[in-house]
Structures are given as C-alpha cells and as structure tokens.
Amino acid sequence: MKLTVRDLFDIPIMKNFRLIAGEKGLNRPVMLTETLDFEFTKGISMPRSTLFTGKSLILTSLLFAKDDPRQILEAVKGLFALDVSCMAYKKVIYHSLPQEVIDFADEKGFPILEFGGDEFFEDIIFSVNRELRDGEDIASLERDLARILDQEASPREELKIRKKINPGFKRFIRAVSVKDLSLKSEEAIVKMVGRMASLERISKKAALCKFRDTYFIFLSQDTDEIFRFRALLADIFAALSIDESKIHCGVSAVLPISEDFGKVVREAFWACNVAVMENDPARYYDDIGIYRLIIPEIHSKNILNYMREYPSPLGDVAPVQGISGSAAQEEGLRPVPVQRERNVLLETACVYILSKGDLDETAAKLFCHKNTVRYRLSKLHEILDPYSNDKEFHENLSIAVRIYMLSQFL
Known part of the structure; x- marks a missing residue:
C-alpha cells in the first residue's frame, strides 16, 4: 500500500x-x-x-x-x-x-x-509495516483478478486465488462488483478493504477485494437460497456505510464453490460495466440480455475486428466516456471539422442505443433537439451502412455500439 x-x-x-x-x-x-x-x-x-x-x-x-x-x-x-x-x-x-x-x-x-x-515503538512499527504489507497483498490480488478476467488463470490457479481471498468460504458463492461514486481515490477503496477485514463476524463468509477503481464483494453461504445472499450483502453495505444511491453494481449467479470461481468474477465484473454504461444502480448477469452473447467472446479476434471495422469509416474515433451529455452540445447543422463531427456522431450512436432508441431521451442527454439526433443518425446510416434498411441499420449499430462500449473496459 x-x-x-x-x-x-x-x-x-x-x-x-x-x-x-x-x-x-x-x-x-x-x-x-x-x-x-x-x-x-x-x-x-x-x-x-x-x-x-x-x-x-x-x-x-x-x-x-x-x-x-x-x-x-x-x-x-x-x-x-x-x-x-x-x-x-x-x-x-x-x-x-x-x-x-x-x-x-x-x-x-x-x-x-x-x-x-x-x-510502544515496536507496536507502532508493526502496525505501519502491516499496512504496507497489506497493500502489497492487495496489489497481488488485483493482478490475480486481472488474470481471471483475461481468462489466463487455470482452474488450479483460480482455486489458489479463491483460497488466498478467503480460505473459509462456504459451499455456495456469489460475486458483486461495485463502482462506488462516493470514493474519490483508489486509496479510499484500500481503506474500505481494511475496514471489511476488521468485521470478524462478516469476514468469515465474505471478502472485499480492490480492483482498479472498483471493488469486488464475495459472498458465501452454506445454501444457495438467494435471500441469504441478499441479507449478507445488505449487512455489509450497512456495516461499511455504503450509500446505495451512489453505486453501480453487477451481480453474478450463485454457484457451488466447487465450480468455476472465475465465472462469478467475470459475471459480476461485466454486469457492473453494463450497469455503468446504462446508468443503472444494479444489473444481474442473468438479466443483461444480448450482452451475454457478446461478453464471452469479447477477447475474440472476430469480435474485436468487427468492432474496429464497422465504425472505421468514422476514422480515428475517441473513446466515449461520460456519455450522459458530457461532450456533445447542440451543433444544429453548422459545419464542424470532419473528425470532430465524426466523434459527435459516434457519441450520438452510443447514447441513442443505450437509450433504447428513444429520440427524446437521446436528445435530452445530448442537450440538443431531437431533429439534430435524427440528422446525425441519418448521417451515420449514410456513412456506416448505406445499403441497409432502417431496421437492419439499427440492429447492426446496436451490436457495434455495445461491443465498442464494452471494449472500453478491457
């Protein structure tokens, strides 16, 4: 640390x-x-x-x-x-x-x-050194979780990582990935890890691990009854004073601990990313729809090639962040530099798809008139998919946008 x-x-x-x-x-x-x-x-x-x-x-x-x-x-x-x-x-x-x-x-x-x-001096030295050592353990676990998410860890290695996180996990496990907007730095997450470790009653069957600017909460129980997992998570939120109005979280399925530990990690991570993208408080991996088709193949060459090739007519597009009206202001039909215009078109595409095709919602998020949104979508259709009809274009754009947005989390 x-x-x-x-x-x-x-x-x-x-x-x-x-x-x-x-x-x-x-x-x-x-x-x-x-x-x-x-x-x-x-x-x-x-x-x-x-x-x-x-x-x-x-x-x-x-x-x-x-x-x-x-x-x-x-x-x-x-x-x-x-x-x-x-x-x-x-x-x-x-x-x-x-x-x-x-x-x-x-x-x-x-x-x-x-x-x-x-x-006493020796107690102070021990306490400071423990803080420093715990930080090294946290960094090591982050590397382990990254290997699981990149599917680079073998089942044997995943077992070791699970035991490293908490050797006392019960028979069934669920992972929750949390993006906490109230925590302004990674150091704040590190402090939360320490607070969780001090909760002896809870930490026997749960664990909290930092990962980049988010954290994982691992929950375990002797049965797979969902209400028990919900109660344990609520207990942790209360004990750590986590403000549920300021978080996005992704929740995995409940699986036997003897099965694929990496699966609950990946499910929670990607469900959280979907929650962030769509500005939802929480998303369950089982309920994220078409994302479940894309996510298992997100590292595949075909998926990445599609993501690069489909929007390639837009040129070198900048990553979209803060898409809820962060960059594009009302442009009307005024001439703008080509690359800037194409970045605005990409942002419009992302907001439109994540708004489920609602023109009014898209216009509100982009601070523009919905006729401007219509114009930009028409321009996108002309540039990206000139030979498709409106329905085909929407389907193709929907898939490309979701792949593009998910790829920002790789």
Whole structure:
C-alpha cells in the first residue's frame, strides 16, 4: 500500500498522534519505520546516511538530546537532508519542542508528530509495516483478478486465488462488483478493504477485494437460497456505510464453490460495466440480455475486428466516456471539422442505443433537439451502412455500439 504521512492518522494505534509542525508535508510518502536513539548525540560520529532511509517515519524519545535541546534542531535538519518523510516523538523527556524546530519544520514542510499515550515503538512499527504489507497483498490480488478476467488463470490457479481471498468460504458463492461514486481515490477503496477485514463476524463468509477503481464483494453461504445472499450483502453495505444511491453494481449467479470461481468474477465484473454504461444502480448477469452473447467472446479476434471495422469509416474515433451529455452540445447543422463531427456522431450512436432508441431521451442527454439526433443518425446510416434498411441499420449499430462500449473496459 502506498502510505503518506496523512494516512498514518488512520492507523488505529496512531489515531491520537498530533501534528505539531510541517503541515505542508502531509503528502510525503512513508515506505518504512525506523527509530532514532543516539545517532545525533553530540560527540558521537556515526555514518547517519547509511543508518536512515529516505521516505521513512522516524520514531524517537529524544533521549539523545535530554541534556541539550539544541541537538533536536540538528537532528531534524539531518533527517530532512536524508529525505526522511516524518518524525514522531514520544513526550517522555520533552513535552514540547523548541520554537526554532517548529519554525524549521513548517518552513520545509517536514511533518513532526507527537504522542504520549501507552503506544510502544515496536507496536507502532508493526502496525505501519502491516499496512504496507497489506497493500502489497492487495496489489497481488488485483493482478490475480486481472488474470481471471483475461481468462489466463487455470482452474488450479483460480482455486489458489479463491483460497488466498478467503480460505473459509462456504459451499455456495456469489460475486458483486461495485463502482462506488462516493470514493474519490483508489486509496479510499484500500481503506474500505481494511475496514471489511476488521468485521470478524462478516469476514468469515465474505471478502472485499480492490480492483482498479472498483471493488469486488464475495459472498458465501452454506445454501444457495438467494435471500441469504441478499441479507449478507445488505449487512455489509450497512456495516461499511455504503450509500446505495451512489453505486453501480453487477451481480453474478450463485454457484457451488466447487465450480468455476472465475465465472462469478467475470459475471459480476461485466454486469457492473453494463450497469455503468446504462446508468443503472444494479444489473444481474442473468438479466443483461444480448450482452451475454457478446461478453464471452469479447477477447475474440472476430469480435474485436468487427468492432474496429464497422465504425472505421468514422476514422480515428475517441473513446466515449461520460456519455450522459458530457461532450456533445447542440451543433444544429453548422459545419464542424470532419473528425470532430465524426466523434459527435459516434457519441450520438452510443447514447441513442443505450437509450433504447428513444429520440427524446437521446436528445435530452445530448442537450440538443431531437431533429439534430435524427440528422446525425441519418448521417451515420449514410456513412456506416448505406445499403441497409432502417431496421437492419439499427440492429447492426446496436451490436457495434455495445461491443465498442464494452471494449472500453478491457
């Protein structure tokens, strides 16, 4: 996990630590924890550059300066020069620091923390290192899930991954993929993973794993009764304070755990992508219609070739994102540069298909008149499918748009 000084306050043992200087440096990275004992004691010559590592958190009691507070400034300057990220001192010898130390730390953006409870250095070091190690485990699981989604993991490897996620899963399993709009960074998802792991009662039969800017929730039960899975998911949402009005989620089928684990992962992932595309709160893989024909073949050469070739007359089209009126404003019939016009045509096609052919809804999402939508669709018909009738064109465009949109998630 990539920790910053700011993140340290979220570690339970450090929740009562107080920042006393260097606020400008709260985003400095922390990669390990070390202790400062006598390295800056006056009269002792030591190779400090080899004793301290850059991007570290330094813990100290300031014992080395007990007879001379001036040594504190020298130590802080030395640590800053060695690219140390932060110093935390325990208030056993000094209950406050000299003003010149505070001034230097503020000027340089070198965070200094103080603590004075019953926290022991070894416990702090263990807790910070665990956060860093858990982050490595999270990154490793992300790579594992990517291999499952790309269908590169063998059944034996999928079994290992499943046990790595939670060796205590029950007989039946379901996956839920969640795109949480309330989480503004991947670090926020990492924190949610930690909160889930702390819920002992729930984590015995469930797990939460980060994947890119989304997360998977794995649910397991001793029976395949759907209401039990729904109750467990509701319990998790409540425990983690997940706001259901701010998420898109995809839900897999319930399968015996002895069967294809990769299947529930892929079903949840793609159902979530469909929910995002169509701006639905939730989609069940069993109910996504024609997408079930496309998704299993999304990596196939034929599908990808079709996706490239059908819209190729539009030229080098830009990926469509935020299609609910994000880019195309009312253009009327005014002349626009060719490539820009073709990007607008592609966006119109995507919005039109995802609006299920509703002209009024399409026009509202694109902030234009529905006659403008008609004109753009006519232009698309002329460019892409000049020899088809209206029904054939709609069918061909529908498939091409869905493949194109799904391909953005590869």
